[in-house]
Amino acid sequence: MDIKKWKPVRTFFTFLCLILCLLAAGCSNVKEPGKENGSDASGLVIGFSQLGSESAWRLGNTASMENAAAAHGINLVVNNGMQKQENQITAIRSFIAYQVDVIVFAPIVEDGWTNVLQEAKDAGIPVIMMDRVINVRDSDLYNAYIGPDHYQEGVNAAKFLIRKSEELQNEKIRIAEISGTEGSSPMISRYKGFHDLIDNNDRFEVLETISGDFLRSKGRECMESLLRKYPDQIDVLYSHNDAMTLGAIEVMEEHGIKPGKDIVIISVDGEQAAIDLLKEGKINCVVECSPMLGEAVMDLAEKIVSGQDYPRITRPEESVFTEYDDLSDLPPREY
Ligand code: GZL
Numbered sequence: 001m002d003i004k005k006w007k008p009v010r011t012f013f014t015f016l017c018l019i020l021c022l023l024a025a026g027c028s029n030v031k032e033p034g035k036e037n038g039s040d041a042s043g044l045v046i047g048f049s050q051l052g053s054e055s056a057w058r059l060g061n062t063a064s065m066e067n068a069a070a071a072h073g074i075n076l077v078v079n080n081g082m083q084k085q086e087n088q089i090t091a092i093r094s095f096i097a098y099q100v101d102v103i104v105f106a107p108i109v110e111d112g113w114t115n116v117l118q119e120a121k122d123a124g125i126p127v128i129m130m131d132r133v134i135n136v137r138d139s140d141l142y143n144a145y146i147g148p149d150h151y152q153e154g155v156n157a158a159k160f161l162i163r164k165s166e167e168l169q170n171e172k173i174r175i176a177e178i179s180g181t182e183g184s185s186p187m188i189s190r191y192k193g194f195h196d197l198i199d200n201n202d203r204f205e206v207l208e209t210i211s212g213d214f215l216r217s218k219g220r221e222c223m224e225s226l227l228r229k230y231p232d233q234i235d236v237l238y239s240h241n242d243a244m245t246l247g248a249i250e251v252m253e254e255h256g257i258k259p260g261k262d263i264v265i266i267s268v269d270g271e272q273a274a275i276d277l278l279k280e281g282k283i284n285c286v287v288e289c290s291p292m293l294g295e296a297v298m299d300l301a302e303k304i305v306s307g308q309d310y311p312r313i314t315r316p317e318e319s320v321f322t323e324y325d326d327l328s329d330l331p332p333r334e335y
Pocket residue numbers: 054055056057058131132148186214240241242243268269289
């Protein structure tokens with residue numbers, strides 16, 4: 001059944017019922033599609049299931065989507081999953097009921113999406129997967145992916161450490177790792193990218209990998225635990241995101257440890273707060289992971305709906321910022 005033939009049927013009554021459904025699912029920005037703020041809107045309605053608001057990266061990603069939708073005259077219905085997959089699945093089902101033109105989702109974890117994506121496919125609604133990736137047998141359950149290469153980010157972190165190790169005197173370089181949300185693709189791939197380079201090098205020893213769930217508060221808890229367990233034994237901290245790194249640095253300083261000096265710190269994301277600490281010498285390397293995906297998502301959605309060719313995978317440009325770089329001309333970060 002071609003869902004598009006139903007569009008004229010989108011009566012006020014249907015619209016009202018489905019608004020209630022979306023509001024019950026915690027969606028915001030729900031407006032009747034069509035003219036937005038007097039501009040000639042494309043009329044597209046996109047349902048966006050965002051996984052949460054756990055970090056500056058995530059907030060920047062949501063803002064990027066909202067700003068790009070406004071610039072494209074697209075009506076973006078945003079649902080915040082509050083870090084729960086079941087909330088995301090509920091929101092996606094609401095988007096299907098509301099007959100949005102395109103569904104975009106940032107999957108909090110890799111598994112558990114097959115059924116709801118099959119429902120979207122049966123309803124004829126294209127799906128764009130953004131930011132994180134999923135495990136599904138049937139890869140045509142989503143139309144395209146826009147997001148970073150998390151494995152390469154882990155490799156970049158390891159490459160910096162290998163370079164840094166050349167100036168360290170220690171015979172053995174002992175690493176503590178604070179990882180992201182269990183089961184999420186950035187956690188899995190940043191771990192694998194890093195360990196694929198480090199684990200076979202006898203100079204390095206990973207003391208422990210402990211999950212901080214990408215949260216600053218848990219980054220603190222992890223660092224407390226690691227310092228208790230490995231007093232004066234940690235040479236390097238590899239943290240899967242800046243939010244956890246900021247929490248860990250607070251704890252280090254409370255213990256009289258000089259971050260970036262007593263413990264080498266490698267972090268991922270590239271948020272302003274981390275770049276500022278890199279410039280201060282409190283972080284040694286920040287691997288960039290860009291949340292600014294909104295423009296690419298809106299372009300892709302318009303291509304899919306208008307029947308144009310489009311790429312299956314789109315990745316943002318990403319850099320690595322280190323203590324060896326001149327960062328004086330680095331423009332302000334947008335997150
Ligand atoms: C990475 C993204 C991660 C960020 C974290 O693409 O999914 O989620 O690294 C965020 O800051 O919580």
